[in-house]
Amino acid sequence: LRAARIIGAPVGFKFPSGAGAPASPRLGSSSTESSPTFPTSSIGGHFDTPTNDEVKEYQAQSERFQRLFKLPETEPHVLHSLCNYRKLPGEIFISPNHVCFAGKRMGLTKSFKVNFKEVADIKLTSIKEIHIKRVSDGKIMPFSKFLNPDNVHEILVQLCQRAKAH
Numbered sequence: 001l002r003a004a005r006i007i008g009a010p011v012g013f014k015f016p017s018g019a020g021a022p023a024s025p026r027l028g029s030s031s032t033e034s035s036p037t038f039p040t041s042s043i044g045g046h047f048d049t050p051t052n053d054e055v056k057e058y059q060a061q062s063e064r065f066q067r068l069f070k071l072p073e074t075e076p077h078v079l080h081s082l083c084n085y086r087k088l089p090g091e092i093f094i095s096p097n098h099v100c101f102a103g104k105r106m107g108l109t110k111s112f113k114v115n116f117k118e119v120a121d122i123k124l125t126s127i128k129e130i131h132i133k134r135v136s137d138g139k140i141m142p143f144s145k146f147l148n149p150d151n152v153h154e155i156l157v158q159l160c161q162r163a164k165a166h
Contacts, residue, residue, distance in 0.1 A: 065093050069100045069113045079155055084145045085110070092143060094155060097163050099132060101143070114141070116163035124153040132156070 050058070065077045079094040083101075088110060090103020099119075102111040114134065121133040128149040132141045146152050 061093075065095075065100070068102050068111055069093070069098070071095065071098065071100075071113070078159070079152065081146055081152060083143050083152075085141065085143055089145075092152075094152075094159065096159055099156065116160040119160050122153065122156050122160055124149060130156065 061080055062077060065071070065080075066073060075095050075097060077093040077095050077100075079092075081092050083090065083092050085092075085101045085103055088103040088105055090101055090110070093100040093102075097117075098113045098115055100111070100113040102109070104110075114132065118135050119132055120135040120138070121131075123131045123133075125131060127144075128146070129142050129144040130146070130149060130153050132143070133139070134141070
């Protein structure tokens with residue numbers, strides 16, 4: 001089952017339609033921008049208090065995210081989803097400033113990260129692929145097979161706009 005999860009959201013982040021903000025702060029919450037709350041919900045769902053298993057899953061994903069992409073601990077991933085990059089199955093991690101992908105097929109591993117400030121455009125195609133165009137070389141990076149591509153696209157666009165504004 002392909003799943004997408006909203007894990008934590010930076011201050012000022014607007015949740016897509018149907019995915020309301022949590023009613024109260026959750027694990028790791030604080031009033032400072034560097035310490036976001038960590039709600040857990042399926043995209044388009046409602047927010048419940050995370051279970052111990054969900055907390056452990058988030059912590060494991062966070063450690064893996066930091067290890068794979070060598071980002072600072074202050075850069076949390078806010079969405080994790082299974083998807084394809086080109087035809088390579090893998091995982092996308094979205095943080096407040098980066099889109100990261102890791103995939104593996106037949107022993108070959110591909111991983112990369114793109115800073116939102118390097119993104120020229122993000123489009124959702126008619127066949128529900130998300131195309132991210134880089135500023136530097138105009139290269140289009142196609143992602144597909146998301147459980148909910150409309151919400152993932154909306155989150156990408158919002159975080160990209162936010163990153164470019166800072």
